[in-house]
Amino acid sequence: MMEIKKANKSHVSGIVKVCTEANWATYRSxxxxxxxxxxxxxxxxxxxxxxxxxxxxxxxGGYFVALDQDEVVGVAGGGMISDLDAxxxxxxxxxxxxxxxxxxxxxxAVTEQQEEYGxxxxxxxxxxxxxxxIPFYEAKGFKVVTEEESDGYQxxxxxxxx
Numbered sequence: 672m673m674e675i676k677k678a679n680k681s682h683v684s685g686i687v688k689v690c691t692e693a694n695w696a697t698y699r700s701x702x703x704x705x706x707x708x709x710x711x712x713x714x715x716x717x718x719x720x721x722x723x724x725x726x727x728x729x730x731x732g733g734y735f736v737a738l739d740q741d742e743v744v745g746v747a748g749g750g751m752i753s754d755l756d757a758x759x760x761x762x763x764x765x766x767x768x769x770x771x772x773x774x775x776x777x778x779x780a781v782t783e784q785q786e787e788y789g790x791x792x793x794x795x796x797x798x799x800x801x802x803x804x805i806p807f808y809e810a811k812g813f814k815v816v817t818e819e820e821s822d823g824y825q826x827x828x829x830x831x832x833x
Contacts, residue, residue: 677734680725682738686743689746734746734747735748737764747762747774748781755789757785758793793813793830798825809829
């Protein structure tokens with residue numbers, strides 16, 4: 672039975688594992704190897720994740736984890752970027768656990784938290800060419816608003832009313 676809960680210190684290694692594996696599975700065909708390695712080293716290391724599960728605020732609501740018998744199989748987190756706007760910063764699944772509804776459960780948890788903070792519009796950035804995330808977010812009602820460039824890669828900014 673799948674359980675969605677706020678992450679704590681006991682989930683750090685599972686979060687690192689899921690985010691690392693999902694980054695490789697998602698971006699291997701889009702980004703250069705060195706770029707993926709630098710993203711993982713910067714954002715998905717034990718020290719940073721421990722810090723990010725140890726505190727939460729309006730700006731960073733902390734991580735939510737999807738647990739299957741206490742194993743982390745999905746991770747999501749977001750925060751408020753203005754009084755009415757929220758951002759989904761992270762939503763990754765164990766690459767072997769896609770299409771089971773886990774992403775929807777995690778997005779719902781983040782969305783509920785953001786609605787409690789007064790969010791009316793939810794944003795997410797998705798790498799252009801990301802064939803895993805784009806159909807997911809579009810199915811959830813997100814629409815492309817702008818296209819941006821960062822580090823030489825094209826990113827799509829999506830939003831939806833919540």
